[in-house]
Amino acid sequence: MRPFDYRTPANAVTAVQAVTEHPAAAFLGGGTNLLDHLKLGITHPDLLVDVTSVTADTIEDFQGGLLIGAAARNSDIAADYRVRTRYPALAEALLSGASGQLRNMATAAGNPLQRTRCPYFQDPTTPCNKRRPGSGCAAIGGFTRGHAILGASTHCVATHPSDMAVALTALDATVHVLSAQGERTIPFAELHRLPGADPTRDTVLDHGDLITLIELPYSPIARQSRYYKVRDRASFAFALVSVAAALTVTDGVISDARLAFGGIAHKPWRANRAEQILIGEPATDATYRLAAEHELADARTLDGLDGGNAFKVPLLIRTVVSVLRRLAEEPR
Amino acid sequence: MSAIGQDIPRRDGYAKVTGTATYAYEADVDNAAYCVLLQASIARGQVSEIDITEALALPGVLTILTPGQVEKIHQVDDTELYVLQDGEVDYRGQIIGAVVADTPEIAHHAASLVHFSYHVDEHDSTFSPDRHDLYKPDRLGTGEPTDTKTGDIDAAMRKAPHTITQTYTTATNHNNPMEPHATTALWQDDALILWDSTQGVHAVRTTIAQVFGLDTDQVRVICPYVGGGFGAKGEPHPHIVVATLAARALPGRPIRLALTRAQMFALVGYRPPTVQHTRLAADEHGTLTGIALAAVNQTARITEFTENAGSPTRTMYAAPNRATSHRLVVLDVAVPTWMRAPGECPGMFGPEVAIDELAEALGVDPIDLRVRNEPEVDPDSGKPFSSRNLVACLREGADRFGWADRAPRRDGDWLVGTGVAASVFPAFTMQATAAIRYDQGRYIVEIGAADLGTGAWTVLPQIAADALEVPLEQIDIGIGDTTYPRASVAGGSTGTATWGSAILTAAEAFRDKFGDDPDDGDEMEGSISKPPFHEDYATYAFGAQFAEVRVHADTAEIRVPRLLGVFAAGRIVNPRTARSQFTGGMTMGLSMALHESSSLDPRFGHVINHDLAEYHIATCADATNVEAHWIDEHDPHVNALGVKGIGEIGIVGTAAAIVNAAHHATGVRVRDLPLTLDKLLPGLP
Structure with missing residues (x-):
């Protein structure tokens, strides 16, 4: 140090x-x-x-939605009654992450900006294009169980670790950013980027850009949302795959849907294709499966010393079916 | 009233929970300096150049130890302790230097400014049982023969109507005690004091004295408290030598050195991966006609270590035709060591899953199959068992667990199944001496024993009180200091039996000489020095473990809502600390079953998931209901106390019980640990 x-x-x-x-x-x-x-x-x-004292750490009502101060602690957000009732997927995502002690420290803006837990990124004695541009990607050909199946590049196969970000992506959140040039807003789904040829950058933020607020819009469907995280142990583990979903079912037909995935890409993955397939179709396992399969049509899996990450494709499809079935059967 | 058998709270509990118990790194010294280790970033080769200019220029840096630029030390049996004598690199992460500074922050900063160049040799860190360079070690670490053979196992396999031939594997596991390895070292007036986190102060003293060519009298090792060891603190590791080198380079200045968690994945040992080729042959009634296990594990080029995974197969079940073997693969990797129940823990995974597979093939209950194959005498040595109550454990466990109603079921989204496996661990004693002194109404018992959180502080006074026939409150105890009489390492589940026996002997001698009304200053020593293996009896503890496993029908997530163990481990001195040992072992077994796996990347030669976020250990949420019981076992042969060890048996068999239960729930048989959801997923509908 x-x-x-x-x-x-x-x-x-x-x-x-x-x-x-x-x-x-x-x-x-x-x-x-x-x-x-x-x-x-x-x-x-x-x-x-x-920056823990320069932005709000409160949660304010705003046009039927909520404004979450960048400095609000994860545990406070998860415990907020309005979050729990209007955006249950967000509360569930927060509570599925880290530990109670860490959630007490971690901030609203910091959580989505945390960096990958790729073990090669975290070990400075190994090559990593994200840490040292041009040094290579040690994960490729290494232990890949936790790595990306969508949107990866030959330069980086890391996944984004945040649970909260997956929920915010599904729930159509927006971030408010302050820079030397002034204020701007970025749709949450556009905050994070794919690695491409420059995996050093996790987000579209420039040096000096500060997230000040996270805005959750008024969203009736969000009340019917949930977050489900599949991991290797019951607590304190990053997602193998995770699903943030919201569903509105009318007379057995899906009238609206929100779907985002975690643990499978360099960014929280909004499943736009799957949503398009879901809407207007009967709320059945077959529909859910078809939607998930379409979203994963471009999935590219990795071999690895640990058997690789191909299992994530069937695992994610099965998790999507499980989560959507439960949402349809047990409206919140 | 006898003190033995009483539920006595830990004597050290208050100091620990209030944070006043001082551990090795916190030794009460003035003006300490701080030592940070430098590690090789290649797996094999030599250090060719070292640039310490920048680091040495930092204000507050006291000295930098580099290969060949430290005092000459002596080679001892553990070749890894010959540290910093030359620039050879034998594995990635090996110590190639150390920085000593006034503060830990300066030391860490300076460490980042030391630059090494290497001559890199090709390395080989790929473990496989199919390699052509497997070799047979001379003996096992226990002193037992490497291979055993009785009858003709191949013929038995050919003739038997029912056979199982499968390969099972266990993963690399790191001991990961909560307290990192740490040493505070002070060289002053031609004497060395080491406050060291160790399982045996005398073992450290002897070895370090040899390494530095000192008389043992010149070395004192102090360790009142240990935050876990699990075998990784059983023998001195190279960092203690480095701390001593630094202390001797800076006489009068105490040196504090603590390993980081990542360093613990390279420098203090681990359980090597094992491959267990297992064979069972049985007649139509399920009587075994043959049992065999051929084990392979990796070892390090610099020091040999054999995981004696074949040992339990030699003893567990009767069969006329038997064979076990051990082979090693030498790799450019860090040095393996003991980890809780070395040999038995991994070695009871393959066979106990194989027994389950055989029971399924025969359509018999796996408990009945085990009972049917109970041996009359130890099949390996031919000696009678001093006591063997495996069947009683299986029966009582079945009752308590509700084994009779074990049909697999579905509960909502979860598939539910149950499984069983047997546990075994040898009951040894080592050598130790204890002293008892009388002073103003109190008996002071002193012995160089260690309490790793196991309960020695508490149970040894119970033994002493009964032996002296005085109230427990009259006993003071001193452990963890080489100024006390020499005692064996806390390892091999021998502590209570060995140290307790020494105290018993000392107490008898004390009462013989001084009677029940001693004078102040009356003192007597007593020793135990029997060979570890009993001459007339095969001495083992046994147990039975039951697991309930739930597997999510969609995601294959695995939960173990219930673990229940019943053990036959001789006399239980303190039910409170004993229960903690059993359930702790079982929890660690659950962790081995579902979570623990060190990812050794052979391209680099080191473990890359070297922190507690990525190296998964069971959390509280994973181990929700772990229950231990024991049967009332009186073994007059094992030792005068009738005590068998309990520190390790709890981890033996747990993984097999869980894997067997997962199979029961899902129909998917997993033979490779850890049992993760991706291994079950393809078999789910």
Whole structure:
């Protein structure tokens, strides 16, 4: 670990200014991921700008939806009655992540910005294009059980680890971003990017961009939503696959649907194709399966020292069927 | 009233839960310096150049130890302890230097500024049982022969109407005690003090004295508390040598060194992966006519380690035709070591699943099949068992678990099944001496034993109280210091039997000499020095483990809502600490069954999931109901206390019971650990 400076700016504008002016600066939220990276030698910022006090940490009603302050703690969001009733998938996603102690620290904006847990990314003694551009991808040909089946590139096969982000993607959230140029909004589904030839960038945010708010729109269907995470142990494990889903069924026919997947791509994966197939069709296992299969038509699986990740295709299809069946059978 | 058998709370419990118990890294010393290890990033070769200029220039850096630039030390049996003497790299992660600084932060920073260049040799870190370079070790670590053979197993397999021939594998597992390995070392006035997290203070003293050419009197090792060891702290590892090198380079300055979790995946041992080719032959009634196990495990080029996975097959079941063997693959990898129930734990996976497979093939209950094949005497040695109550454990477990109504069922989305497996672990004793002194109404018992969280602080006074026939409150105990009489390592489930026997002997000698009304300062020692293997009897603890497993019909997620074990392990000294040992072992067995697997990437030669987020250990949510019972067993032969070890048997058989239950629930037979959902998924409708 190398020495660094630590600053607590007076407000969001000065925070953004401090980081923008300083190429090796980083925002510090709850620190549940960044501090690990400092200790592991994955990143070497020489200035940490603490943003836990410069944005809201509250959850406000807004046009039938909610505005979640970037500094709100994950545990507070998950416990909020409005979140639990209007957006149950978000509460479930948050509670399925990490541990109680980590959720008490992790912030609303920090959670979606956490970085992949690809073991090669986290081990600075191995090649990784995300960590050291041009060094190669050690995951390819290595242990790939946790890696991507959609949207990967020859440069990077990592998955995005956040559960919260999968729910926000399904629930049509928007992030409010402050930069030196001013404020802008980004649809949540467009925040994260695929690795392509530049896996160093997880999101479309530029250096110095600060998420200030996460906006959840008014959404009746979101009340009928859930998040289901399949993992290797009952707690404290990242998703092998996960599904955030919302469903409206009228007279046995699906009238509206939201679907996003986690654990399978470099970003939370909004299943647009599957949604199109679901809408207007009977709420049956066959429909759910067809929709999931269509979304995964382009899946490319990896061999690996551990047997690879091909199992994720049938696993995700079966999980989608299971989750949608339950949503249709047990309206919330 | 006898103190033995009482449910006595831990003597060290209050200090631990209030955070006042001092562990090795927290030794009460002034002006400590901090030592950070540097590790090889190649798997084989030599360090060719080292650039320490930048690191040495950092204010607060005291010294940097590099290969060949430290004091000469002596080679001992454990070749891995010959550290920093030259630039050879034998495995990735090996210690190739250390930085000592005024603060841990400076030491870590400086460590990142030391640059190594290497001459890289081709390495080989690929484990496979099909390699052509397997070799036969001379003996097993237990001293037993490498191979055994009785009758003609091949002929038995050819003739038998029912046979099972399968290969089972267990994964690489890392011990991962909660407290990382840590040492505080002080060299002052020609004497060395080590506060070290160890399973045996005397073993560390002896070895470190040899390494540095010191008299044992010049070395004191102190370790009152250990945050778990599971075998990984059973022998000194190279970091203790490095801490000592640093201390001797900076006389008078205490050196603190703690391994990071990632370093623990390279430097302090692990259970190597095993492949177990298992064969069973049975007649139409299920009577075994043959049983065989051929085990292969990996070992390190630098130090040999054999996981004696064939041992339990030699003893468990009667059959006229028998064979076991052990072969090794030498790789450029970190050095394996003991991990809770070495040999028995992995070695009871293959056979106990095979028995389940045979029971299914025969259409008989797996408990009945085991009972049918109970041996009259130990099939390996021909000696009678000092006591063998496997059948009683199976029967009582079946009753308590509700085995009779075991038809697989479906509960909502979950497929539910049950499974059983047997447990076994040898009952050894080692060598130890205890001292008892009387002072102002109190008996002070001292012995260089270790409490790894197991309960030695608590149960040894119970034994002493009964032996002296005084109330428990009159006993003071001192352990974990080489100023106390020499005691064996806390390993092989021998602690209570060995140390307790030494205390018993000392107490008898004390009462013979001083009677029941001693004077202040009266003192007596007593020892136990029997060979570990009993001359006249085969001495083992047995057990039976039952598991309920639920598998999600859609996602194949696996849950174990119920584990129940019944053990026959001689006299139980303290039911509270004993239960904790049994359920702890079973929980670790559950973890082995479902979760634990070190991902050794042969391209690099090291384990890449080297943290507790990625190396999965069962969480509380995974181990929701783990229940242990024992039968009242009086074994007059095993030792004078009638005590068998209980630290390890709890982990033996658990994985097989869980895999058997998963098969019962789903019809899918998994033979490779860990049992993860992807292995069940293809077999689900």
